[in-house]
Amino acid sequence: MTDLAPLSTPSGESTTPAAPVEHMKWWGWGVPGVAFHHEDKPEFAPFVKNAVGLDLHAAQPLEQPDFGALDVPASIAPDALREALARAVGEGNVRDDDLDRVVHTYGKSLRDLVRVRAGDLPRVPDLVVYPADEDGVQRVVDAAVAADAVLIPFGGGSNIAGSLQPDTAETRPIVSVDLGRLDRVLDIDEAAGLARIQAGALGPAIEAQLNPRGWTIGHFPDSFTHSTLGGWVATRSSGMQSDKYGDIADITRGLRVARPGGMLEVRAVPSASTGPSVREMVLGSEGRLGVITEATVQVHRIPAKRVIHAYFFPNWKAGSAAMQAIAASDVHPSVTRVSDARETGFSLATSKERRGFSALAQKGLFTVLRKRGWDLDQLCLSFIGYEGEPSTVAEQRKAVERIVKAHGGIGVGTGPGVLYDQKKFDTPYLRDFLLDRGAGGDVSETAAPWSRIDGLHDGVIAAAEDAYRRIGRKGWIMCHLSHSYHSGACLYFTFAFVFGDDPIAEYDTVKSAVQQAFIDLGGVPSHHHGIGVEHAQWLPDAISGQGVAVIEGLFAATDPGRHLNPAKITR
């Protein structure tokens, strides 16, 4: 968090319930008292002015949202349910105060933040429960189903696909099951490189328990600081070092899920041929098959050496081709990432004076590149990560840099990589900064075969620009390629614009244009954020109507009473 500073006036709201579970701000990302600032980033304000037309020197930030001004609908939980849940988890761990209920209503998508700040709360959970352990979760599931209530599992609350929001048409009581107290690494099988970890453990808590024993899970999504193992599994998350450690679907070997009929247990083995994979049904199930209580995951010895190098490419095509060539080679870096020219501009603009890129610029590197004939408006920044024994790291770097050079790129050292590594979890704070100034941004990601990557990149940007024209706003969109696989990669887009009269409708136009372009150009609705409600309309494009029918059949057969987070992924 090196790039963030405490606010001078911390929020007066405390979101800590009786149970010792800390939550993010009810109105934004991260912990109270920390926010993005740009005073030490001289190029940031001009960049924002140019990108979306917002003058940061003139814009007065909004007052911090006032929780007291919200009109929170009363809980409809009947006393019998409340009592049954109190028997399940203890009196103090059943909460119905408004703050707790609002904290558990939404995730952190742009739509979520706009709605919660505006007090748009048509339906909130009626009760929030904090079970202490797996048995407690099972008792909650049993009690809620017996009372014909609806269960919505809650991890870190970082979801941006709408997976957490109550169905507004739901007339039965809704119980949010907060897994925050299930935060322990239960066991490390050192001989196998497997760890049993409770589902509610946040990223930092997992590493804090693994690292002292010499292990890491190697899973570092952007949301790492505020997302949980259970949430990663439930949404098929992917972390920044996935090229080496795999997506969470690869990392997760065993699972335990509290279901209405009892515990579902998948034995942790490296691979199995035991019919349609129940493990891969729970992965991505977003609460619809039950409440994940525990996973047995692959863990790795902390590598002797870990380093991220930065490279510049003269343009996007050169950069994406280099990433593919690396994926096709015998080399196995931990991170392969290249930003397009727009995102490269953004990175340069968020760099501090006399640090990172500014230092590079001062060294005259850009003058040299210009003299070599590079169009600096097309410059693309890439990060490649290496991990392992020092000799392996050296060999891998040598092999990668041959490929980089063959694609016209040049190495710019570890300085920017160090900055990237320190700043990688900070981006979501920037969104609150923009929201405070009347602008909104969000992200959309897809995956596609290598043969589609360049067309997809250009086509999505064109689709977003067309959407901006339609809503009459000056907008921004930028992209990076990350998570390389043999046959393709993930493209990750970030977009932002200053709101007009109807933020949600404007957002819908842009977001829909981006998602539809994913489909039209060979991608899928999501690479690692999930379906929820935000992406559900594009699910048939990825897996066909018959595929959706198969998932609907699965949910209908295993949850005929629709108690398990209904209306997510499919109706």
Add this chain to the structure above:
Amino acid sequence: MTDLAPLSTPSGESTTPAAPVEHMKWWGWGVPGVAFHHEDKPEFAPFVKNAVGLDLHAAQPLEQPDFGALDVPASIAPDALREALARAVGEGNVRDDDLDRVVHTYGKSLRDLVRVRAGDLPRVPDLVVYPADEDGVQRVVDAAVAADAVLIPFGGGSNIAGSLQPDTAETRPIVSVDLGRLDRVLDIDEAAGLARIQAGALGPAIEAQLNPRGWTIGHFPDSFTHSTLGGWVATRSSGMQSDKYGDIADITRGLRVARPGGMLEVRAVPSASTGPSVREMVLGSEGRLGVITEATVQVHRIPAKRVIHAYFFPNWKAGSAAMQAIAASDVHPSVTRVSDARETGFSLATSKERRGFSALAQKGLFTVLRKRGWDLDQLCLSFIGYEGEPSTVAEQRKAVERIVKAHGGIGVGTGPGVLYDQKKFDTPYLRDFLLDRGAGGDVSETAAPWSRIDGLHDGVIAAAEDAYRRIGRKGWIMCHLSHSYHSGACLYFTFAFVFGDDPIAEYDTVKSAVQQAFIDLGGVPSHHHGIGVEHAQWLPDAISGQGVAVIEGLFAATDPGRHLNPAKITR
């Protein structure tokens, strides 16, 4: 097939139907006219005598089974169904002759072979259809479901889990859908390393279409010569080079499945977060979700260099520890395999005079090892495969051989590896050789965490030996470790004994003891053969009763009429 010779008197049976699809022998493995022989393997007969008490010099092989002696139940297909299927695929592609129906009744497990040789045919498919293409498959599905018939997809017929056998209680007409005519590579996306391949293509047909264009699928299961892409997907197959290329679940990116409601299509992308994975539900579905017509699979450029080196370890523990150390290292061989002392003995005994191991022995290697203090009864043979650029192969080999040496192993060159590579698809022929002489053998495989591997190895052997004692037969069991993963590996057991009075009951005792030991000692019922009916009783141990209920729910919801290969995996 270097190690096999044509029989002097080829079978008089032709299994070729009007449609140009060739099948294996109705009574055994492989094509008519090819069989195992041991005349040039002087150590084989003494080995067999010692292992199971069978005197090959005295044993008179049985007569080749006489198809005419079988009592094949008449087809119960009504004319209306026959006519509807004829409209779907053409008159000549609907078959009801006894030979075709018997060929499609069983796979090639020991139980299957014993039953078919004995004419134990309580239920056989009533019709066999040979659709020419995907549309034909869809028309077959539609026609069969409309007529309330049952569909059993058939690829190469190599299954050993009972996935092909008709439910003996089935009173409706049963249609075997032979995919043999869907044998083409439809398209190669060279930019992405993806190929669209029809489900009925056999291993050699796939490579024959890919290789001339410079590509390989890299999937080489033991059954390669007689198994199909669709069958690999339907059973979650794994090939010998899986350490490099992945299991079929990793290789398969896109899928097309003919279902009663129409085509299910999973878009081919490298990774996706689109709810519970429909791709991973079709994988391992054994026909219960529909008929797989096509898969889009990862293909790789044929490596510049490919070599298999052999190593000896002083004992099993040293060998398995070395395999784990390789898996934990930064090195990525294509094959990691180590045989236990028993399987090593078998390999040495099946080696030809003056070739491979015999040559090694003649060179005095064993004398040297004995002098070094090795107990040659504990000797374990290992194969490690390397693929890639010559420089990478050299680096990998160097790194692996450091690990081998650290575990007390020594390299014995490429000679045995060449033999292994040539003989790797021949083992199933040996089973017919034994059956012809009143002995039976089969295989069982599992996967488990590294922490369980040695205990599992020893425990399964003890369980089999106890089973042999119980049935009063002198029996043999041997094992190799293959398919290494970060957290564990596959153990592959082969067992054999001379039949007593009740071959099937005796087989059941041994097979069940092996499978139960898998479960008791931390493994799963199957690593890559599937569940079918043979392994169904142990499915709850791997995924719990709730997991089985989830799969049952999936099948019940998506095939309420039970038309799709019912009673496989679950009831």
